[in-house]
Amino acid sequence: MLKEPINSILAEVASASPAPGGGSVSALAGANGAALVSMVCRLTIGKKKYLAVSEEMEQILTKSEGLREQLANLFTEDSNAFDGIKNARALPKETPEQIEERKQAIEAATKVAIQVPLKTMRACATAIELAAVVAEKGNATALSDVGVAALVLEAGAHGARLNVLINLSGLEDHAFAERCLAEADAVMAQVCGIKERMLSGIEERLQQ
Numbered sequence: 001m002l003k004e005p006i007n008s009i010l011a012e013v014a015s016a017s018p019a020p021g022g023g024s025v026s027a028l029a030g031a032n033g034a035a036l037v038s039m040v041c042r043l044t045i046g047k048k049k050y051l052a053v054s055e056e057m058e059q060i061l062t063k064s065e066g067l068r069e070q071l072a073n074l075f076t077e078d079s080n081a082f083d084g085i086k087n088a089r090a091l092p093k094e095t096p097e098q099i100e101e102r103k104q105a106i107e108a109a110t111k112v113a114i115q116v117p118l119k120t121m122r123a124c125a126t127a128i129e130l131a132a133v134v135a136e137k138g139n140a141t142a143l144s145d146v147g148v149a150a151l152v153l154e155a156g157a158h159g160a161r162l163n164v165l166i167n168l169s170g171l172e173d174h175a176f177a178e179r180c181l182a183e184a185d186a187v188m189a190q191v192c193g194i195k196e197r198m199l200s201g202i203e204e205r206l207q208q
């Protein structure tokens with residue numbers, strides 16, 4: 001779907017269809033954040049003033065481009081995960097066997113729908129770590145851009161966390177639910193901490 005023009009994607013999100021929804025948009029936000037990290041790397045590499053960090057920026061660029069692709073793919077993967085739950089709920093429930101099969105299918109599909117936004121959170125966390133390095137060492141003329149990267153990466157992670165939470169309550173596997181919640185909380189704390197430090201430093205530098 002991401003091969004479609006941006007207006008087509010936005011129209012699909014705005015439609016009455018529940019997918020693509022918040023999880024997909026969170027992944028797309030993360031992809032935009034990673035793209036901004038890549039942009040600032042490219043604005044730094046080879047510049048005379050930043051030759052000392054060009055090799056490091058090239059390494060970060062390789063990683064940020066990988067994350068951009070991963071997060072773009074998660075846009076579609078999240079929609080597919082929602083469809084998986086919908087399809088499981090549509091299974092027949094006329095006999096005890098069908099009821100049990102349907103129940104197990106819903107549980108399995110729900111676990112997938114939790115794991116996908118967790119992937120988005122992890123990718124956003126990795127990308128914002130890269131953004132912090134780029135903010136410190138990259139081209140200062142693009143400082144506001146890497147600040148925006150931090151903001152949208154936080155938004156992507158936070159939105160993905162909400163999609164983890166909304167699916168946790170229906171699980172019967174409580175141990176799995178607890179592990180996922182603990183990871184989501186830890187990743188969110190990490191992302192928020194990095195974003196706060198980055199924005200504080202960026203705003204201070206921009207106002208000098």
